[in-house]
Amino acid sequence: MQKPMSNVGFKLMHLMFRVRDYFRPRMDLLKEAGIKSGCWVLDYGCGPGSYIVPLAELVGPTGKIYALDRHPLAIKEVTKIAAREGIENIETIKSDCDTGLMYNSVDVVLLYDIFHELSHPDDVLRELHRVLKPQGIFSFSDHHMKEKDISAKLTNGGMFHLLKKGKNTYRFSKAG
Numbered sequence: 001m002q003k004p005m006s007n008v009g010f011k012l013m014h015l016m017f018r019v020r021d022y023f024r025p026r027m028d029l030l031k032e033a034g035i036k037s038g039c040w041v042l043d044y045g046c047g048p049g050s051y052i053v054p055l056a057e058l059v060g061p062t063g064k065i066y067a068l069d070r071h072p073l074a075i076k077e078v079t080k081i082a083a084r085e086g087i088e089n090i091e092t093i094k095s096d097c098d099t100g101l102m103y104n105s106v107d108v109v110l111l112y113d114i115f116h117e118l119s120h121p122d123d124v125l126r127e128l129h130r131v132l133k134p135q136g137i138f139s140f141s142d143h144h145m146k147e148k149d150i151s152a153k154l155t156n157g158g159m160f161h162l163l164k165k166g167k168n169t170y171r172f173s174k175a176g
Helices: 007-023 027-032 052-059 072-085 121-131 147-155
Strands: 040-044 064-069 090-094 106-112 132-141 160-165 170-174
Touching (some): 040 052, 040 121, 052 064, 052 072, 072 090, 106 121, 121 132, 147 160
Parallel strands (some): 064 090, 106 132
Antiparallel strands (some): 132 170
16 A cells, blocks of 8 residues: 655645634534434545544444544544543554455444545445445545546445535445
């Protein structure tokens, strides 16, 4: 896999995300994913944790959040947010592909704004397919990609079917 960005690059990205989140709250994207109380959610490529607080609100105390990223500062920042906000139903995973989660264990997978950066996207899609429950939702957004490319790259392997294109995200279901 590709080498993670530098710590300085990560800190600059974090600052840009804070500005972005002020003008475009993350809850707007998450509402399109259909996350309900009690859901188990994997935030794949969680970065500095922009989605953690609104996710905790949506899944409630009976849900579970898995926050995965390959950058150590991402894991550190998510851990800090969880402690500050009193979010106890979260687990961080430092990885660049494998989640370590059980087969069919996650209700919703979030893959937001990182697909274009993946050096081995098919490996990641196989892993997300593996952990997603049969009736689960794969919520996808990547503003660096064109709509036709998104649909083609995510459905051509036969692992996912497009369910719905929302204002901000695409919802896919698990195939096969």
